[in-house]
Amino acid sequence: MSDTLRESLLVKLGQLQCHFTWGQQIDNVDLDNEKQKLLDSIIIGGKHQGVPHNQLAYINYRQGNCEEALRNLEEAERRLREIHGDGFERRSIVTHGNRAWLYYHMGQLSEAQSYLDKLEVTCGPLTQGPHVTAMVPEVWGEKGWSLLSSHSQCCEEAKECFARALEEDPDNTEWNMGYATALYRLESISGILNRPEVSQSVRQLRRVLELDPGQSVARVMLALRLQEFQQQTEANELVEEALRTSPDSPFVLRYAAKFYRIQHDVDEAIGLLKKALEFTPRSSFLHHQIGICYREKLFALRKDQGSGDPGVEAVLMDDCKHHFGTAIQLEPSYIFAQLDFAGICLMNNESDRAVEIYNNLQSLENVAPDRKQAIEFQLGLYEMYHTKSESNAIHHFMESLTIRYGTKEWKKCYTKLEQIAKRQITRNPHDSRPWGILGFLHREAGENSEAAECFEKALRFDRGNEEYLSALRELRPST
Template identity: 25%
Template structure:
């Protein structure tokens, strides 16, 4: 999923992304790629902060020290540890009991990707933002996380949080992901956001493709507050502009699945189902770690197709034979029961 985040210039979290990718590559056994990503992280921080050093490099230098230690290069490891010590002396934290704001922000961002510890994540973000309120991207990321954790609440965020989100959006007006999420929350409060959503969609289409460019959020706004058909049209338009982007294929597949499974009407024809099947097959190959969920989706789509029940039955039988983890089995059994009881 880190691949989908995007590494275009101007991404405020680019250094953090590279740091995280470096760690992942090391865990996968690719030390050369890990070193490359850690070095990219250092350069990204320098470009974004327009400075050769700063507290934002503490984690990066620590990563490089750790990597060189594992590579057996103790001299290089010690050199980076010395750089860490120098930075911590030059840019001390506000108190001995606290880390530097940059470190809290990095920890919070990493927890967003790898942990369900909501209290710790919120604490890290709030500490970082309190120490350096001028870092609008931290505030933005905090609210994006809040939205994601409340995505399935029909009533949206509490009024006081929504007001803070409005302020964050005004402070970071070029973040279209936050703008789309803010529209979504207002839609949940029964505000009419159609016109604003259409205006924002034009901007999102011009934005570099990434999982944080606002596309998925604006598609949710379209689906819920305009129409699922316009959401599909928007997703297909994005794919026409960027036909090789796997993230956009995933977005389009989600829209089509939703239309076919939950909005079945006279506008749902076999060609649309065929398109959904084709996209889901691509997504399964592009996101192998999501293959169970996507294969379930594909089976359910086949079930809506003309003469597709046999294919759906076979897919479910094949999935039931797989060696799955308990949580995966529970998911599969739940979906299979719904499938058997569907019309």
């Protein structure tokens, strides 16, 4: 094939909607871990989770396993024919696009062209744009599931994808479930809402159950959200029904375990998580969750018995370290598991080991914002309670606060800094530093008038401070 035809082929490939053109979504992620999660999802076989074989094919391509990627795409097509029958052609748009790209990278250009030709036939009648792609609900939905399986900062884009799919197919249970999942995760990141009636995920999960009363995953997700709003009776009923109708669904077991852990029925949670682990024994997520449960038991023991029973405490400590450690072994880039492992080391007076973990985490590059925020917050807690360095704690809390607005970690950092500032003002009302901290907090919260007032007070006690002057000029350009 001539260079001109090759370039023409590449232009058409660039117009496709598939994992090879959505690839930036998995930049800076651990491909081995992403692959394991997809393999687990195939084992679990969720009712509405998209077709993980497509994304698995792209990851295998990224890792140089092109033949394996082809087998993934063949399996994707087989599953699509089996599940969707007459709707196969529209459902196969993404898979055919992946095949075209994969054959192009393998140098099999005539095969790549043949799949572009198939897409012309399928997409031509469906679109006013390029005839090799059509943004039909099936494509928006596939993209939405792919984004959801990547990382947390993709949830907003995933939500928009499912919303677009629902514009044309409002009663489709799969797209409604995807939309509910995206809303649920976004609300989980931002923290508990004030009232259930303003929770979009509650409304959307109820919509899923209207369309498909047998959707047990939606049922237990709704229970978790209602639990946050103290609607315990309905939440309990939802979880019990989900476990009764889908006792072997790993997704149901995971969510139900979290529900019972929050309810302080930790032994029940551990039992459910270990049952889920039988289906996906290489799940770092499950080991991490089991570790959290044993940590809850450890906290409860210390609270009930002061220092705790040394023998029982030692066993629980070992259980925590085992499961957090296994999670890290299975997924070396699992930052939350590393932070929790470090926390257990501090509880066990192994500060050197905890510091080593913190130092390694601080040296990481290209860390996702939610992970970076969690690292800075935990470093702040370490400096505040273990090294007793309030100034270092302030630095880390401030760093965490500027990374991502409105998350649970953001709110925790805000509260810690506010407490520190007010305590310092009580000790010395003429100290400029706590007024500067309060100014910083108000500015980060978008409360510019209050921020300016605090920086002005800080300048009364530290005239000429360039940090405060600069902040004030930014807030009041005319001054």
